[in-house]
Amino acid sequence: MNLLGALENGLFALAQVLRLPVITLLWVAVGAAVFMAGGCVVEWLARRRERAGFNLNAWLEAGAVLGADAARRSALPAPLRGLLRDVESERRKPSFGDGGLEHLVLEREERVRRTLNGSRVLVKVGPSLGLLGTLIPMGTALASLTAGNLEAMAGQMVVAFTTTIVGLAAGTVAYVIQVVRHGWVNETVREQRFLAERVAGEIARGEAGTDAGAPAPGAAQEERDDGALSASAVAG
Numbered sequence: 674m675n676l677l678g679a680l681e682n683g684l685f686a687l688a689q690v691l692r693l694p695v696i697t698l699l700w701v702a703v704g705a706a707v708f709m710a711g712g713c714v715v716e717w718l719a720r721r722r723e724r725a726g727f728n729l730n731a732w733l734e735a736g737a738v739l740g741a742d743a744a745r746r747s748a749l750p751a752p753l754r755g756l757l758r759d760v761e762s763e764r765r766k767p768s769f770g771d772g773g774l775e776h777l778v779l780e781r782e783e784r785v786r787r788t789l790n791g792s793r794v795l796v797k798v799g800p801s802l803g804l805l806g807t808l809i810p811m812g813t814a815l816a817s818l819t820a821g822n823l824e825a826m827a828g829q830m831v832v833a834f835t836t837t838i839v840g841l842a843a844g845t846v847a848y849v850i851q852v853v854r855h856g857w858v859n860e861t862v863r864e865q866r867f868l869a870e871r872v873a874g875e876i877a878r879g880e881a882g883t884d885a886g887a888p889a890p891g892a893a894q895e896e897r898d899d900g901a902l903s904a905s906a907v908a909g
Contacts, residue, residue: 688809697773700835702799702843709792713850725751729864752861753868756781756860758873760887765777774876778869782862795847803840807833 732748738757759777762792763769814829 674882685812688812691805692809695802696836698798699802699806699839699843701811702795702802703839705791705795706799706843708844709850710796713853716854716857720750729753729867733868733871737875738868739875749862750861752781752785753864756865756868757872760869764876769798774873778844780867783860786860789851789858792847792851792854796844796851799840799844799847800843801840803844804838805836806836809833810836820863 727748727750732745735745741757746757749757756778759781761775763773763777767774810829810833813869814826814833815822817825817829
C-alpha cells in the first residue's frame with residue numbers, strides 16, 4: 674500500500690470516528706435550541722408583565738431618581754431596579770466619584786449582552802454540525818455503492834439528510850431567538866444609560882448645591898469686619 678492510500682484510509686477512519694461525537698452534539702444543539710426557546714418565552718411573559726403601561730419618561734417626571742420610595746421603584750423593570758440598587762450601594766464608596774457610575778453601567782451592559790452568547794454560538798455551530806453529519810455518512814454511502822449494497826447506501830443517505838435538517842433547524846431557531854433578544858438587550862441598555870445620566874445629573878446638582886450653600890473662606894471674617902465698621906460709623 675502506498676503512502677497516499679494509507680493517508681486517505683486514515684482520513685476515512687478519522688471521519689468515521691467523528692461520527693458519534695457529531696451526532697451527540699447535534700442532540701445537544703437540539704436540546705439547547707428547545708431550552709433557549711422556552712427561556713425566550715418566559716422572558717417575553719416577564720417583560721410583558723413588567724412593562725404593561727410602563728413609560729420611563731413618565732416615571733422620571735414623577736420625581737427624583739435617587740429619592741424614589743419603594744413603591745415607586747417597584748414600578749421599574751427588574752434591570753433598572755438592579756441598577757438603582759447597585760448605585761445606592763456603590764455611592765458609599767470613595768471611588769464612586771472617579772468614574773464609578775460609568776464603570777457600573779458598562780459592567781451591567783456587558784452582563785446583559787453576555788446573555789446573547791449562547792444563541793450566537795448556536796447560530797454558527799448548528800448548521801456546521803448538520804454539514805458534518807451530512808458528509809460523514811455520505812462517505813460510507815459511496816463505499817456501500819461501490820460494493821453494490823444499495824440498501825446500506827440508502828440508509829446512510831437518510832442519516833445524511835436528516836442531520837442536515839436537524840442542524841439547520843437548530844440554527845434557525847437560534848437565529849430567531851438572537852434577533853428577538855437582541856432587541857430586548859438594546860432596549861435595556863438604552864434605558865440603563867438614560868437612567869444613569871439622570872442619576873449623574875442629580876448627584877452633580879446635589880454636590881453643586883452643597884458647595885453653594887457652604888460659606889466661602891473668609892466670608893465670616895468679612896461679615897464681622899463689615900459689622901464692626903458699621904458699628905463704628907454709627908458710634909461716630
